[in-house]
Amino acid sequence: MQKTLISCALAMATVPTVLAQGFHPNSLVVSRSVYTGDASTVTVGQTLPPNCVPGKVTLPKIGGGTTSVTVTCATATADGSYPTVFNNDGPDGAFGVTSPIFLDNISTEGKLFNTLAIPSDQIVTSFSSKSELSLNLSDDGKSITFVGYRGATGFLTAPNQLDVSNSNTPGVIDPTNPVNSQYYRSVAEVDANGHIQYTNGNAYSGNNGRAAFKANGTYYLTGNNNNGGLSKSQLPTTQVGRNLVRSTGAELLIPGQTPPVPPSIAMIGDFETTQVGYSTPDKPGKDNNFRGLTIFNNTMYVTKGSGGNGINTVYQVGNAGTLPSGTPAELAALPITILPGFPTSLASGVDQNGNPAPVMFPFGIFFANANTLYVCDEGDGVAADAATGSGGIQKWTKTDGIWHLLYTLQAGLDLGVPYAVSNYPSPATAGCRNLTGKVNGQGTVELYAVTSTVSASGDQGADPNKLVKVIDLLKATTLPTEGGLGQFTVIRTAASGEVLRGVAFAPRK
DSSP: OOOGOSSSOOEEEOOOOOTTTOOOOOOEEEEEEEEEOOGGOTTTTOOTTTTTEEEEEEEEESSSEEEEEEEOOOOOOSOOOTTGGGGTTTTTOOOOBEEOEEEEEEOOOEEEEEEEEEEEOOOOOETTTTTTTOOEEETSEEEEEEEEEEEETTTTTTTTTTTTGOOBBTTTTOOOOOOOOEEEEEEEEEEEEOOOOOOOEESSSSEEEEEEETTTTEEEEEOOOOSSSSOOTTTGGBHHHHHTTSSSEEEOOOTTTOOOOOOOBBBBOOOOOGGGHHHHHOOTTTTGOOOEEEETEEEEEEOOSSSSOOOOEEEESSSTTTTOOHHHHHHHHEEEEEEETSOOOOOTTTTTTTTBOOOEEEEEEEEEEEEEEEEEOOEEEEEEEEGGGSOOOEEEEEEEEEEEEEEOOOOOOOOTTTOOOOOOOOOOEEEEEEEEEOOTTSEEEEEEEEEEEEOOOSSSSGGEEEEEEEEEEETTTTTTGGGGGGOOOEEEEEOTTTTEEEEEEOOOO
């Protein structure tokens, strides 16, 4: 592949961070973030997002003419004290506070070996954005990757910056976005000794990047775009809108490449609901609101499980057995398809005939083999539904090319049952988000997942959550219950002011 053909480009920096003695072999790495703000981080009554300017914005249409969009600002209703600071996501849907990132190296039973503190002047996350900081082990097993934020010229990479997760990227500026700051969505790649390489990207303007997987020397990403300022009809009719549509879903980036401004985004494929029988397309760009990501047998898979549009399900990106590559035009032409047997009903809860249909909420996925797939379902986020909802790890098997749901692992998760966290309104587990696993020689599958939560907090993404473990029998077709199989155990719980995000096996030297 010629790097000059891939135009979603990057700038690279390497920071000589070193983890004492490196990551332990056959251990886990968990991404964690800590809120470091205080009451002064936000002032009641201040304008949100910071530097927001209300009023009408006039945009040129492709082909001539103009269109008008109204920008509105909000007012903070809570100061920066944790956790009530996140009540500000009521008036300000873009609200978030940047926070430092830590990679904890632990045993498979939860013993802490050491922690790699990621330099917060190099990259940060948005504390309450629950879809961020997924971890993926590269195809060669030598590094792990995650996505965060790095400030463009004039914008600080540091904790306690507001609304960064909805900022523009420097190469895709949306004049209707009330968040006026500019931050790259950057990939951090960490090797077995803790050396970190950063690569800046222009995808996911106005929203967040979620996951990155390094395979064949290339970064494959998932994320979302725009903050909703452009309407369904306006989004594709302006140049900015067209750029935003292409700044979402599955993306390809080359480590070390310098971002052009403006970029031609290297979007991979484009899923439309009309592919599975719906008469009209859904909201442009948002049908590809992907978050879960894995690569198995040289094939890319993603999930969509949030938002009120599109289809919450599991997708294949590109052709089986061939990772996406080529020019931007060739990448954009690749297919994105729902795995046969997985749901095709809309996230709004209706099927192709307009009838009510159940909705799943998939996040992380793990292939035990070509015919066995585990899917984390985080539940619908409604506290009243948690105890009886779909949350947990689903086991799917493929027969004659069609995937079938066998059962959902839930025992021991205590779905909907509040648990105590000092100085925090008691959260409850609702399901799980990111996931990794391994198949043992005796025919069992070890699965490790980060839980999703429900609570009385203003933003459930800020809830202290858990890292859990469960063992399944690979050949089982009904829920196993003997010998501790199918029973979740908690191996780590976040403290107040902490969140756990991603989990992966440690890279090797």
